[in-house]
Amino acid sequence: xxxxxxxxxxxxxxxxxxxxxxxxxxxxxxxxxxxxxxxxxxxxxxxxxxxxxxxxxxxxxxxxxxxxxxxxxxxxxxxxxxxxxxxxxxxxxxxxxxxxxxxxxxxxxxxxxxxxxxxxxxxxxxxxxxxxxxxxxxxxxxxxxxxxxxxxxxxxxxxxxxxxxxxxxxxxxxxxxxxxxxxxxxxxxxxxxxxxxxxxxxxxxxxxxxxxxxxxxxxxxxxxxxxxxxxxxxxxxxxxxxxxxxxxxxxxxxxxxxxxxxxxxxxxxxxxxxxxxxxxxxxxxxxxxxxxxxxxxxxxxxxxxxxxxxxxxxxxxxxxxxxxxxxxxxxxxxxxxxxxxxxxxxxxxxxxxxxxxxxxxxxxxxxxxxxxxxxxxxxxxxxxxxxxxxxxxx
Numbered sequence: 398x399x400x401x402x403x404x405x406x407x408x409x410x411x412x413x414x415x416x417x418x419x420x421x422x423x424x425x426x427x428x429x430x431x432x433x434x435x436x437x438x439x440x441x442x443x444x445x446x447x448x449x450x451x452x453x454x455x456x457x458x459x460x461x462x463x464x465x466x467x468x469x470x471x472x473x474x475x476x477x478x479x480x481x482x483x484x485x486x487x488x489x490x491x492x493x494x495x496x497x498x499x500x501x502x503x504x505x506x507x508x509x510x511x512x513x514x515x516x517x518x519x520x521x522x523x524x525x526x527x528x529x530x531x532x533x534x535x536x537x538x539x540x541x542x543x544x545x546x547x548x549x550x551x552x553x554x555x556x557x558x559x560x561x562x563x564x565x566x567x568x569x570x571x572x573x574x575x576x577x578x579x580x581x582x583x584x585x586x587x588x589x590x591x592x593x594x595x596x597x598x599x600x601x602x603x604x605x606x607x608x609x610x611x612x613x614x615x616x617x618x619x620x621x622x623x624x625x626x627x628x629x630x631x632x633x634x635x636x637x638x639x640x641x642x643x644x645x646x647x648x649x650x651x652x653x654x655x656x657x658x659x660x661x662x663x664x665x666x667x668x669x670x671x672x673x674x675x676x677x678x679x680x681x682x683x684x685x686x687x688x689x690x691x692x693x694x695x696x697x698x699x700x701x702x703x704x705x706x707x708x709x710x711x712x713x714x715x716x717x718x719x720x721x722x723x724x725x726x727x728x729x730x731x732x733x734x735x736x737x738x739x740x741x742x743x744x745x746x747x748x749x750x751x752x753x754x755x756x757x758x759x760x761x762x763x764x765x766x767x768x769x770x771x772x773x774x775x776x777x778x779x780x781x782x783x784x785x786x787x788x789x790x791x
Contacts, residue, residue, distance in 0.1 A: 524655070525583045525635065526576050527628040529719075530560045530569065530595065530642035531615045537562075541774040550777055559771050560642035561595060564781045566789060568771055569595075570603075571645050574789040577607040579651035581638065585611040585631040587624045605791050620741030621719075622731040629728045636660075639721045639744075645769035645784070646720055653762050654722040661722050661760035664689065664715030665768060673767025675779040680770075685717040685745065686710055687761055695752070695759040698745045715761060718768050719744070726757045 537559050546554070553562050560569035569586075576584055588595050599610040615627040625639055638654055640646060650663045664687045671678050686706065688697040698717060699706060707714070721744075730751040737743045751757035769780050 524581055525585070525632065526581045526638040526640065526651075527585045527587060527613075527625065527631065528560075528569070528572060528640060528642045529621060529624045530558075530586050530592070531589050531618060531624050531627075532557070532559065532643070536773040537771075539773065544775050544778065546774060546777050551774075554774050554777070558592065558595070561598075562771060562777060564777075564784050567598065568645075568780070569642055570789050570791060571784055571787060572640075572642060573608065573610070573791055574787075575646060575648045576638075576651060577790065578648040580655055581608060581651070583609045583611060583631075585613050585628050585637075586642070587613045587615050587627050589618070590614055590616060603791060607791055618741075620737070621744035622734060622742035622747040625723070625744060625747070626728055626731040626742075632723075632725070632728070634725055636722060636724055639719075639723055641719050643771045644718060644720075645771075645780070646718070647764070647766040647768070650720065650762070650764045650766060653764075654720065657722055657760060657762065659722075659760055660724050660726075660757055661762055662687075662695065662717065663720040663764045664761040665718050666763060666765045667710075667714045667716050668712045669765040670716055670718075670767060674769060675776060675783065676768070676770050681716060682707060687715040687717055689715060689761045693760055695748075695761050698748065700745060715763060721748075721759075724757070726751045726755045730755060730757075 535557065537554050537557050549563050560572070561567045564571065573584055586595060586599070596612055599605070599612075611631050613627040613631055615624045617623075628637070628639075631637070638651065640651075646663070654661060654663060667681060670676060671681055683701055686699040686702050687695060688699060690696050702710070727747060730747040731742060731744075733754075734742060734746045734750050737746060748759065752759070769783055770776060771780050
């Protein structure tokens with residue numbers, strides 16, 4: 398009977414101290430956890446001493462049995478808690494934005510990510526990117542005489558889904574590979590409800606080893622700020638990179654933004670952009686120019702500058718190619734702005750609101766490099782030529 402009580406006491410002591418140990422280890426207090434582990438072992442030893450040396454083996458066995466029991470229970474509960482967190486993340490999204498994966502796929506993903514998965518972890522260095530792929534592709538739909546593209550490229554161009562134009566493989570694969578090269582681990586594709594083909598391709602048809610692909614649905618094409626707003630649940634309160642799906646950006650510029658540590662954007666040197674891209678000076682003249690202060694902070698965005706404005710800024714003006722690093726303030730700004738004269742919620746207006754009303758500042762990173770632009774059918778042959786030797790690793 399004495400042995401029975403000794404065993405039971407040691408078992409309860411092991412559970413108590415084991416719980417403290419696992420809780421401390423779970424929250425990262427390694428030394429605290431080690432101290433509690435030692436205390437638990439010492440308590441078991443003292444209990445054995447008072448009950449007699451004959452029960453040393455029994456108490457020790459009880460201690461380790463209790464710790465193993467508690468450990469198994471902890472990992473089981475943790476596993477199902479992570480499963481619940483996936484459901485909770487989806488339920489926070491409006492209907493139509495949820496990620497409908499099978500329970501089997503969810504659990505497989507959980508095991509792949511490991512039991513230390515945190516659904517809302519944020520870091521100083523951004524690891525998440527949002528790709529705006531909801532555009533209607535009006536210019537891409539237009540026929541272009543004298544442009545040599547194959548039948549499959551023409552078929553996809555007819556849908557306006559620029560990101561999926563096949564350049565040996567979908568153009569979006571190159572964009573995602575560039576993000577992975579820059580150190581990003583998660584990418585969210587903002588798509589329309591009619592873009593099931595995009596979801597199917599990245600959920601089922603392609604093997605992803607370097608980054609995870611998520612989805613957010615912009616129900617109606619209400620503008621770029623509304624598209625960014627659709628990704629708020631994915632951002633989870635942390636920093637995110639936002640970029641176009643029809644532009645291939647230099648990985649070095651993406652990496653600089655990821656490591657910036659604050660909101661900012663890439664400002665592409667006009668002369669270098671024309672020289673190293675498939676974009677001629679006439680097209681660049683329709684882009685937005687960045688007004689940057691002597692401290693390197695954005696002062697304003699000049700949309701579609703006139704001839705006089707271009708003459709004032711010179712050949713090395715910094716051009717916005719819609720490559721941003723945002724903090725949580727952008728989502729509040731996107732909710733509070735009014736539609737533009739063309740009836741859309743513009744990202745440039747949300748940025749201006751964040752600066753004016755929310756005190757947000759944006760560091761401009763000057764970039765002397767090119768960007769490939771896939772806006773219309775005439776771009777396809779040249780973009781395909783420039784990407785011919787680019788290795789894609791997803």
